[in-house]
Amino acid sequence: MLDLRDHFFVPDAPAVELRAFTHGLMPKTVPAMMERFVEDWRERGVDAWNEVPNHWRPGSGEVVGWWTLPETLGDAFIAPLLGAPAGTCIMQPNVHWTVQCLLSAPEPFTAGRNEIVFSEGAFPSVQHSVYQWAAMQGLRPRPLPLGADGFVHVDAVLDAISDRTAWVFLSHVGFTTGEKLPDAALHAVAEKAHRHDALFCIDGYHATGSVAVDVEALGADVYVGGLLKEACGSTGNSYLYVRDGLTLTPRLSGWFADADPFGFQKQPQPHPDVRRRFLAGTTAIASLYHAVEGLRLLLDAGLENVRTDSLAKTALAIEQAEAAGLTLQSPREAERRGAMVILAVKDAAALCEWLKTQGVFTDSRQNRVLRLAPFVWNTTADIERTFAVLEDGLKTNAHQHVVAPASAGPVT
Template sequence: MLPLKSAFTTNLPDDAVELRAFTHGLMPATVPDMMQAFVEDWASRGVDAWNRIPNHWKDSDDPPIGWWSLPEYLADTFVAPAIGAPQGTSILQPNVHWTVQCLLSAPETFSEGSHVVLTEAEFPSVLHSLKQWRDLLELQLTIVPLDESGFVDQESVLDAITPDTDLVALSHVGFTTGEVLQDAFLQRVADKVHRHDGLLLVDGYHAVGSLPVDVVELNADLYTGGLLKEACGSSGNAFVYIRSDLELTPRTTGWFGDADPFAFASEPDVHPQVRYRFQGGTTAVASMYHAVEGLRILLDAGLDHVREYSLQLTERCITRADAAGLAVRSPREASRRGAMVILEVPMAGKLCAALKEHHIYTDSRQDKYLRMAPFVWNSEEEVDRAFDVLSKIVSTGAYRSTPASTTEEAGPVT
């Protein structure tokens, strides 16, 4: 069944090898029809589409859906099975940044002391947000440095959690390293922070879609991520899971999260469902039409199979990188390896640009890391072809003279 090339559409050249599943990868083939469905719903129903549209996602009109209910319906139907969330506990979000603002603005999140533990490898939507709120909330941030190999120093994270810790924020899969934090470690973190009523927030952006996740098993209080990247969607769609017995009342909540939005009352009315309180103003409807097209493909294939296949491809990358004498920066062990392989190469920006000239699409970071994530649309032969070219241009050093203009155009991507 895998690879699933025909489930995706591309106008890239026939010989293209798209290795950027860590960002916008190939487009699911159903997206044009889904966007057309949005156009038709708008044209034929106008404002009434907020209350009722045909169900373009399942062959059923039960429950009846409309633009209002899409954030909860799509989360319950597609996100929840991908992350093991019970029904009623997840909802679509515009991005992870928004989710974090909601969490930080909830008075229940922090008690006196306001101690937060995170690592220096958190994405800016978490790391910078905590720093932005630090003065206002008088947060004490313990930012745990990475270990000497550049991975999460797990014992130091556990040691940093004290009885005063209100929040621990960790990435399930590191965006710079591709390191997967094991369930057993995240469970230990959850146990320790729960002992004193603190919360565990997991940023699963690079986990969702690429490996089976069970948020209940992890014992996470909140689990957020995007539907872009390994979940094979586009921008505008993220999600949050909130543990069912958690009481949070974000101050950033908007009228779409109000219990009675059309009352237009002078006072906000707290929504009985906590997940709804993470809604702000009017939702971006068009992006929801493509939100789960990637997840649909991955769920149909089975996330266990997707994980197995992704590991097979990344294993091949590592074997070929070793043969070419290239330094591998991501973990080698399968259980600690996400969908991404990162190679450390001098002038990675120029290398990335040179590869693009050969229709091999990777990404570079800080001019020293070449990032690649072969995924469900790639075959092992494609990985080999990419490495044939890569090994050749690295060994001749020819890529070092790639013009600056070509290099600028080539990267980096989100």
């Protein structure tokens, strides 16, 4: 199994951090990268927009500039993450912004096409955006409920696609289900969408950094995701892939996306590079300094190896959970598993809170499920300790007496 713990700030043993699916641990290179940001700003000021050392390829002797950093990092790190060609990927602030931009582009809404097909398992950044644009533009949302088994009903998605479909949105890995849609299913959706001249967008947020993706083989027109979770890039670091040759002209483009930004023309002119059209006003630069440090580690380890490791660790977690009499709520088959294991438990919130007091960090949702993702910094011993502690808690009911500390935020 992989053990990359030396590369991350991992809590001291015997603590076990299992929440990579919410916010990954900090790579050890991040403080130095943030120092580079401070130095570049202090020493170069305005000129940093044009020229800073390429800290993202240390030792290369290259220079890059803040102005083009979103696409520089897109080519150097997001393209290899997705198996995508250079020129197709760019950094974005968050998925919500990107989906809003996608829906603001008129190209897919031709010839009376106004339907948007999506799963009700999609993240709010997709679903809310669809309803917002539907209300404004007379679009027709086609939400598809999860199947009776609680997972995406792929045949229903295929049936919903027609000549009226403009967009299809699906999550690569469901954020409430942990279900990874198999490549064959995504490919079938892409094929049907294309037969009807619709576009297919995959939200790969929960696959990012834990699943080896070949975005061209999947047939996605657009793939979005973020580096906050397993890729350990923290906030402000999502990304976009747009298939080579696909023209989209988002109406939300800002002046950083303009073909002639310093001409300060009265009318906007779409940038010739389609991915650049997804920029807004001034790009937030500081977050790009820590964006890819985790991703670099995962790419160096090899995404296939990371996926094999994740499957081995989730298999062990599932085995231990079932030995403890717990019910698995995420998929069991390797091909349909993401990095997250979801267990149905009674009083999940209190159990999660009590586990924290024992130094075992999971999370709970709706007081019904406990979620955990053994990742590259976790060892076999971590997983065994987690279930030993969990079993002990359930046996003694110790969690029934835990009172959650007062908190200033809603994150669980």
